[in-house]
Amino acid sequence: MEFGPIWRALLRNKTGAALIALQIAVTMAIMVNAVSIMQERSRMMARPSGIDEHNIFAISSIGFAADFNERATIEADLAAMRAMPGVVNAIQTNSMPLLGGGWSMGLQTEPGEGIEGSSVAVYFVDEHGLDTFGLNLLAGENFSATDIQWREMGDTQWPDKTIITRAMAATLFPDDPDDALGKTVYINDDEPITITGIIEQMQAPWNGWDGVERVMLTPSHTLFGGTRYIIRTEPGKRDELMPQVEKLLAESNKDRIVRSMRTMDETRERSYRGDSSMITILTFTIVLLIAITSLGIVGLASFSVNRRTRQIGTRRALGASKLAILRYFMTENFLISLVGVGIGAALTVGLNIIMIETFSLTRIAWYLVPVAMLMLLAVGQAAVYGPARKASSVPPAVATRTV
């Protein structure tokens, strides 16, 4: 191949080539870092919440009348909802995965003040909790109806049983998480609680928390004035049951209002809306960037072909084939792009280091760099093909004409 002459010819007109190379380099730096952010977000969004998301919806009930009887209301609501055909089960609780707001406590393995406990998300549930959320009990047993207490807003005592996630067991007993069943842990410094069950997996309400899999279920109903019901339906029945449940609750008791009825799918969508929007924006950015860079290559290549019409004609007249001309421009772009992606690789890593330090983002996956290099080389070749074709069709006779 005629790399040598083409390279020397390039060096005679450095600026244009350098600009293209630089443009490719910056494009690559943005592209790879953007893809890396997208990968990170997708991974985050792909984590399962641990519950039967597609068949669950939630609705809030807020009592306001002066003589509102919350306990009677909750008991009546739950009985009525559980009796509805199509409803698998229903519970009253304080929060749910991906909701964004909830209750957290600290658990410690030894009693006493001044010990740093492990934070854990608390869900108050009754004996229907496991079934309603669709949780998989690995060891131990479910709560029984007699375990369930009624908790008022200012109460500070905790029931003496809990079911925790396997991740929480691993946090509390890093050496032997499988042996956590039956162990005693302490809440509020010295209140003992026995671990009576371990569930496979369930997320806390906060998707960005680094302890997102650390959850404890506490056998209590809550009397906080406002509450949330979680309803699990048979597959396919959710959408038809939602208005029925809303109507049932709204009409059965006028001392409260019902609001915020939402499917778990929607809660997930809202919870990750920032991340999914970021992915959309970044995708859009990458597409635009590649378009701009390709158009730039097309523009400059066309211009250079126009300028060199006479030169091309001369080469053709001296016996160069059409293919040789085509190859010349393709090779020229290849060399420029090669320099571009070379600088680009360095810029990409540099930008990534800045991003890691400033925004604690993750490191880019190693394979993204070579993939992006190959891709941009291909984009360059595709962009220059049109102008190069045009160049190759310059007739040899042009050489004999004056401009």
Next chain:
Amino acid sequence: MFSYYLKLGWLSIRRNPLLSALMIAAIAVGIGASMTIITVNYVMSGNPIPQKSDQLFYVQLDNWDPNWDPNDSDDGNLEPRDQLTYLDAMALMKAGKAYRQVASNRTGLVLEPQGEDEMPFSVDTRNTWSDFFPMFDLPFIYGSGWDDSADQNLERVVVLSKEINERVFGGENPVGRSVRLNGMDFRVVGVIDEYQPVPKFYDVTNDAFGEAEDIFIPFNVAVEYQFPRNGNTNCWKKPDGDGFEAFLNSECIWIQFWAELRNDTEKQDYMDFLNAYVAQQKEIGRFPRPINNRLSDVMEWMEKQEVVEDDAQVMLGLSLLFLMVCLLNTIGLLLAKFMGKSTDISLRRALGASRSSLFVQHMIETGLIGLGGGILGLGLTWVGLRGIEMLFEDIVKNLVSLDWVMVVTAIGLAIASALLAGLYPTWRACRIAPATQLKIQ
């Protein structure tokens, strides 16, 4: 001469329509992308109360767990927690050492309209003090805030937002009438006009870009009737005993506290007062950590609370790099274009045009392209902001307005970047010697 150059520029742009269109498009896309993100960042980091942001101070006291080890000690100073306990907030209110002071928190109540057919609905509520309204310059349509005696005497008074007044009283003057909240009658004393500080600085703990509250009631009344709290509550120590009373006397934090201090002397005096207060509390066994009180003015507080999200800043960086790609593109294309005019330029040089006049002529041409790119880019910015609004829906409702500052910035940025991009190509063009190019002819 200027209009002549404008004409020449226009002709030159017309001569290579494709190349010119490409340049305008490149600038427009770069401006559109970066201005969209700059606008979001600009609004996020905006000053919500510019007239007195340096006189309003957020108060932090460090009542936390002696074993607490916060990770965010970048500056070597441990930052205290972001809210106050009821005990401390009430003590500071009672002392009244600041020019104005406000303890407040968020709650949700249910409002029952008078009409038979109208359904009760929930209203976002702020429990606050009389000073809240003059301190944060809330605009009133009817009536005013309540006065100090209402705070002291637990009067059930309420200030409504414009929207709630429309809904409940059809927008008429409701002052003196009553509304039913959680089964109790409250007397309306005022209605505020549209009010939506962005960020909602007085409570960034609970959603910095959330909607302003629907109604405002006296803090003491909310405590008296034990209305449920809707905001963030954190405890490091279990309350001594069950019940609401025990909770009030606990080390749980759930109240935001602001003080208005008009000058440095007042600020210093207040800081001295806070330090003395904590020292005195230490004597009765509270505040186990070293004295670490903070007064942050509005913008300092926004900074500390990292109100501008990381994502927005990452996007800002990427979008500026994006603009750079677009400019590199424009430089290349301009270079190609001006080099293509070599004959033209050398002819003009040969006929006596000076380098400086050629320079001016080409910069004007470049500026025209920048102006075109800027106007088109402004359109794209608008489209981009609508796109962001669609993506995030209600979450960023207050973030995507384009004000005149942003319009001027967009066009200015476009022209400035085009001129910057044009400098090198123009310089190259001006160096073309008069004779060489003519020889070929």
